[in-house]
Amino acid sequence: AQTVTQSQPEMSVQEAETVTLSCTYDTSESNYYLFWYKQPPSRQMILVIRQEAYKQQNATENRFSVNFQKAAKSFSLKISDSQLGDTAMYFCAFMKFYPSNTGNQFYFGTGTSLTVIP
Amino acid sequence: NAGVTQTPKFRILKIGQSMTLQCTQDMNHNYMYWYRQDPGMGLKLIYYSVGAGITDKGEVPNGYNVSRSTTEDFPLRLELAAPSQTSVYFCAGREQLQETQYFGPGTRLLVL
Structure with missing residues (x-):
């Protein structure tokens, strides 16, 4: 079975x-x-x-980027220039890759509650 | 496109009652999923479907049933509601050759 662990239940950032x-x-x-x-x-x-696990390059989306360390099985999310609208629960999720017609369910971590402080 | 829609948004049930949570998508997703989210926890998969007429159990299927008579609709049925089914329920859809799941807004269910 796959497991996903988020060890930080709560975080805050200015x-x-x-x-x-x-x-x-x-x-x-x-x-x-x-x-x-x-x-x-x-x-x-x-x-x-x-x-995607087969890609060595870390994904980026505007202010959001990841640090993907496949050997260490680590997948951290970096949020730059935090904004008040970033206040939310953040979930990490894993999906196995199979050919079609197998469902490919997600496995979720328990989440990290992020609060952006004005 | 409306995306993935769920009804109702909130419902209170008495123990032993039954109800159906509705999920509809207009994105032509082959794959659809039902999750439950308990307080302070991640999402757990209840049931999923890879196409019309095909459904399968996820991690926590007990107490639930699903059907998939059309590509668009994937209702979740609770036959005998129990307090342990108090949760927020999410429906999600995914295209066959894409990896991203798109979620509905959720249904909050309270069983008393």
Whole structure:
């Protein structure tokens, strides 16, 4: 079974500063995907960024970037220039890669609650 | 496109009652999923479907049933509601050759 661990239940950061959220996972698979989802108080799950395990280059999306360390099974999220709207719960998720028609379910961590302080 | 929609947004049930949580998507997703999110926890997969007429159990299927008669709809049925089913339920969809799941807004269910 796959497991995803987020060891930081809560974090805070000053507005405009940089913060890094940690995620580790356990798998015997060689091909997989990793994701960070954001869940604001509205409870909507919003995709922040995703990374393919076969790609060595770290994914970036504007102020969001990841540090993907495949050998260490680590997938941290860095948020630069933090904004008040970044206040949310952040979930790390793992998905195995299979050919079609196998469902490919997500495995989620327990989340990190991030508060951006004005 | 409306994306993935869920109804109702919130519901209170008495123990033993039944209800259906509705999920509809207009993004032509082959794959659809039902998750539950308990307080302070991540999402756990209840059931999923890889296409119309095909469903399978996830990690926590007990107490639930699903059907997939059309590509667009994936309802989740609770037959005998129990307090342990108090949770927030999310439906999600995904295209066959894409890895990203798109989530609905969630349904908050309280069983008393």
